Amino acid sequence: MMPRDIQTNLLAPPSGATAPRWGLSMPLSRRQGFRAAAGLAASAAALTAMPAQAVIRVDITRGNVDPVPIAVTDLFADTPQGRSIGADIARVVAGDLDRSGLFRPIAKTAFLQRPEDMQMLPRFVDWRTINAQALVTGKTTLEADGRLRVEFRLWDVFAEQQMAGISYTSAPDTWRRVAHLIADAIYERLTGEKGYFDTRVVYVAESGPASKRVKRLAIMDQDGANHRFLTDGSYLVLTPRFSPTAQEITYLAYVNDRPRVYIYNIDTGQQEILGDFPGMTFAPRFSPDGRKVIMTLADAGNSDIYTMDLHTREVRRLTNSPAIDTSPSFSPDGNRITFNSDRGGSQQIYTMDANGNNVQRISFGQGRYATPVWSPRGDLIAFTKFDASTFYIGVMRPDGGGERLLAQSFLVEGPSWAPNGRVIMYYRQDQTNRDGTGGDAHLWSVDLTGYNERLMVTPLLGSDPAWSPLLTP
Amino acid sequence: MRRELIGPIVALFFVAACQSTPNDTGNAVTQGAAAGGGGAGVAQNAAPAAAPAAAPAARPAGPTAGTRAEFEQVVGDRVFFDFDKFDLQPVARGTLERQAAWLKRYPAARVVVEGHCDERGTREYNLALGERRATASKNYLVALGVEASRITTISYGKEKPAVPGSNEAAWSQNRRAVTVVSGVATN
Structure with a gap:
């Protein structure tokens, strides 16, 4: 029987992309300026309209007054089976984020760029066009040993930066838990608070x-x-x-x-x-x-x-x-x-x-x-x-x-x-x-x-x- | 704490009978109070009743003496409480006095006193309140001479309403302690 554990690794930004100058390993709440920014009660929309070094932040203390538009794309794969899992994962991630009230997943029918065209870098202008502030991309791979490898990246569309990138390797039937872990990672990266979806x-x-x-x-x-x-x-x-x-x-x-x-x-x-x-x-x-x-x-x-x-x-x-x-x-x-x-x-x-x-x-x-x-x-x-x-x-x-x-x-x-x-x-x-x-x-x-x-x-x-x-x- | 002394018992029976029908316009409440009114007299007279087993066709009205049915329909198996209270009102004491007399007449009978609440309370608090109500009934029965070893209690909180409905008529029927008899014939 395959082990139930899920191995997690951080993903560096792909070549050509930039990451925020702080590393993902440091808690968001301790990052320079975060507390001040969160305390301003400025909306996430206002923050992301700032120049390119700004990073999306969701003010969790304000409820769902202004949920952040986020595009969760189907995770790409080379095989139909992998694409099926990738679409399932995207659906579960979007569902988690939607129910939180802090995010508004954008309907897939509005997307201009296809998952298979984003494997190097997203075309950020396509996502700005549909008013996505955050973008989730990724891919799934069924490895030779039968395990499922899932990668995701969270992008700040306006700053054109990778905000998070993590890969998970686990038994294929744990894909739902992987999806909840991805949703938790997105929630944590954008709010500075731990998520609650893997529960x-x-x-x-x-x-x-x-x-x-x-x-x-x-x-x-x-x-x-x-x-x-x-x-x-x-x-x-x-x-x-x-x-x-x-x-x-x-x-x-x-x-x-x-x-x-x-x-x-x-x-x-x-x-x-x-x-x-x-x-x-x-x-x-x-x-x-x-x-x-x-x-x-x-x-x-x-x-x-x-x-x-x-x-x-x-x-x-x-x-x-x-x-x-x-x-x-x-x-x-x-x-x-x-x-x-x-x-x-x-x-x-x-x-x-x-x-x-x-x-x-x-x-x-x-x-x-x-x-x-x-x-x-x-x-x-x-x-x-x-x-x-x-x-x-x-x-x-x-x-x-x-x-x-x-x-x-x-x-x-x-x-x-x-x-x-x-x-x-x-x-x-x-x-x-x-x-x-x-x-x-x-x-x-x-x-x-x-x-x-x-x-x-x-x-x-x-x-x-x-x-x-x-x-x- | 709120605790009422066990008062002199005397002739509360008929007062009890008149007052104990809750102002329920609806269904259900046929036994308990209403039947218990007539039952006070019946219970006192019924003791020697040699059951006429030879004449099944000419069955007399009312349940057979010494049965669970008699306890429920004639003696009265339940007492009622005010909202968030567990002290025994005069009506309730009258019912329990009839129960004690019956239990002394039928020593093989054992009872479980169930404590219940209406739905307007949190689950856990109502479990505790139901326990208080069941224990109040038990303690009064013991004070009246029923052996404590014959009586156990259980609280169901708000889990088993007797009368459906979210209105005072239903709630007043659900705030109760029910004495459930075993060890005797059912009817």
């Missing part, structure tokens, strides 16, 4: 009427491809979450009508109950180092927060109040925990140290606050809020300031962060009708800016999404 989503697939919903764990790529079910619906499953390596999922399952936290290994398909607790365990999440699961245990009707070390099986109790304490989530450095409690009389968001000390209430707005989830960047906490018959998805700083609401509906719930901390996925459920119809749940995503709210297409209804880390960190 997966685990969620709860729902079918049947609202009163008799069948719920199954399901997993898919972040673009909906490679969908498969992990459980068969014979028992209720809820709230799956990824481990930091994306190899395991922790979730709540009602096996034999005993609601307990389980761990599912994606590679082996094995499921394991976590610990031996006297009451219901629920609301699980992995610690950032993957060594512990933090969860809620309901003992004699009272819910408190515990951690379990996955190696030593040591259990630690972190809260001890007669109130409901649930929905815990670690900060990315593992030092703090945010959680939901009604200890003050109504549901609010709190933070505490990893050992349970130093508890602080951070939500003080109107309504009930729930499901706090710490951003992978550490800078924000996403939450669900319920006020005056409306649910909201929002974010606030870990000190409780800067609250912003990003989505609202009759019922929206359960935010999950993309690994770059720029996009949030959640689910939205419709009202249920008296005859039992309705109550449909769907997965949605929204940018941190509140723009670019998008439906995730799933084969069945869907709820409780959880976004994986980058599969290739």
Whole structure:
């Protein structure tokens, strides 16, 4: 069997082309002038209209007000099979960039230059004519050993410079992952932020009427491809979450009508109950180092927060109040925990140290606050809020300031962060009708800016999404 | 915390019966409250009923004594809660008092108390709230003399609504603790 790994190499600009004076290996955010330029809130269009040394930059903080027009050409190949893969890759790359809301892929029918004519240098004037600011070219090769080699180059059309060039060598059936890696490389090069396309989503697939919903764990790529079910619906499953390596999922399952936290290994398909607790365990999440699961245990009707070390099986109790304490989530450095409690009389968001000390209430707005989830960047906490018959998805700083609401509906719930901390996925459920119809749940995503709210297409209804880390960190 | 003392029990039965029909104009709610009203009297009188097994054609109205059907339809198998609350209202206590009397009469019966919530809460919080509701019912049954070893609890949060609909009539029926009997005949 062919190894699953994907080998990556940087590509120098072809002869006759120029590259920016900085190398690709240096993070964009540290490059001279980037922060100043990004902070100007000048549009990418304005930046690229500047003289030739300028390089396209996408200001990620502004949402999709002005998405950058980008031409993603079919990757060229000498063989029909290679050209077919090249076209598939281009389609997946363009789809990723389009859904981000930061880019506007140009329809291929507008292209003036054909892929086979760009193997040395693009004719930049042809791409300026159709208002492309960025251009993606490349080629695929099926090597003698059966492996697929994929090259891509990202061009600044106005500066006539190569901005990125990378080759990937891997088994041919990994072409989708290669496409997502290319999209991530383009996103990172143009925004200065890590991408989130080489990721997966685990969620709860729902079918049947609202009163008799069948719920199954399901997993898919972040673009909906490679969908498969992990459980068969014979028992209720809820709230799956990824481990930091994306190899395991922790979730709540009602096996034999005993609601307990389980761990599912994606590679082996094995499921394991976590610990031996006297009451219901629920609301699980992995610690950032993957060594512990933090969860809620309901003992004699009272819910408190515990951690379990996955190696030593040591259990630690972190809260001890007669109130409901649930929905815990670690900060990315593992030092703090945010959680939901009604200890003050109504549901609010709190933070505490990893050992349970130093508890602080951070939500003080109107309504009930729930499901706090710490951003992978550490800078924000996403939450669900319920006020005056409306649910909201929002974010606030870990000190409780800067609250912003990003989505609202009759019922929206359960935010999950993309690994770059720029996009949030959640689910939205419709009202249920008296005859039992309705109550449909769907997965949605929204940018941190509140723009670019998008439906995730799933084969069945869907709820409780959880976004994986980058599969290739 | 919000916690109500177990008050004197006395004659709440008929008050309970009159008040406990939620203002639901819709479907479904046939058992629970409405049937439980008449049931208070029936339950007290039904104990010695020697089942007339010889006359299947002339079956008397209502379920057989000591069956799950009697518990559900006559005693009343569920109690209701206010939004985001788990304290037992007088109506609920009346229902649980009938349940306790029935359970003491039929010692082979065991129960699972299911705690449920309406849809207006997050999934995880509602799991915790359902657990509180189930435990409130259990604790009251135990206080009334039912052995704790006969009672287990489970929370379904908002996963198993009894009545479909996104309106107060449905929600008031879904904020509930349901006592599910086993160990006795079904009907």
